[in-house]
Amino acid sequence: MRKTGLFYLLLIFVTHLSMGQSIKVGLLFDQFASARWEVDAGNLKEEFSKLGVETILKVAHSSIEKQIAQTQELVDEGVNAIIVVAVDGSNSSAIIDIAKANNVIVVAYDRPILDNRVDLYVSYNNLEVGKMQAKSMMETVKNGNIILINGPVADINAIQFRKGHLETLKPYVESGQIKIVQDLVLDNWSDVSALMRLYEVAPDFTQIKGVISAVDWFNDAAIEYAGDSAIFTNIYMTGQDPSTATAIKIEKGIQNMTVFKPIDVLSKKAAEMTMARLKKQEIKGLQNYSIGEYTLSSYLFNPIFIDKNNLNEYRSQFNK
Known part of the structure; x- marks a missing residue:
């Protein structure tokens, strides 16, 4: 009886791991001119790795045209979701167009993208x-x-x-x-x-x-x-x-x-929310955050005064 229980636990673990490994997440960054963004990228890769998820990182070096092209590259590589640090959040609808045409989830990371089709936005207020x-x-x-x-x-x-x-x-x-x-x-x-x-x-x-x-x-x-x-x-x-x-x-x-604005919590929450959305699970703590005519489904942390x-x-x- 005990061996049977252990067998089922092992089966569940292996199934969960294999599900995670079948998921790919693209990390689409603006630039690494600030060392901060390299830390974010490293944190995100680590968080997804813990979940058994493969990540593919691309850096646009502050070119919106390159970031759009990299979106298509990520889609061609079979990603299920893309986490975006937008070069230009006001002019990134082409990124959303490509993602939505291929049923890819878009998570705006730290910087909002002004498009109501963005799936999730995680940042500070x-x-x-x-x-x-x-x-x-x-x-x-x-x-x-x-x-x-x-x-x-x-x-x-x-x-x-x-x-x-x-x-x-x-x-x-x-x-x-x-x-x-x-x-x-x-x-x-x-x-x-x-x-x-x-x-x-x-x-x-x-x-x-x-x-x-x-x-x-x-x-x-x-x-x-x-x-x-x-x-x-x-x-x-x-x-x-x-x-x-x-x-x-x-x-x-x-x-x-x-x-x-501690960045480790951002990467952890971004990974958590991305996986929840991919698995169609409820995400607690979301709020509708309005910027002009746009409303984003958001998770916002409070900044800390020092x-x-x-x-x-x-x-x-x-x-x-």
């Missing part, structure tokens, strides 16, 4: 990230000139960050308490792009009270431009996606806060 950054600055900066530095409009998250900034700052701008002297929207997320733009607009940081940087490395560009980090101990600076270098800046008072008061609680989890 990025509108809240922008509000968190602006609110924290206004709790310290009561008046004066400020600068906004944000990422490209091709990344819908950048639009959400900026929307959160402007919604929060609106009453302070209208009352004349603060003045946005530069509202910089960059072509990409690189610190080099931020540095070049700062040289172009040539701000005088001695006249600035606050800098709302969408991400931490834009602050590095500001420091390099100014040539002296000490000046920023008198300027409120925000950020996002902290590294160990961020922790040092916060300790020295060069940067005041950052927004931490400053000198709770820095040591989280710093071991930051990127190196």
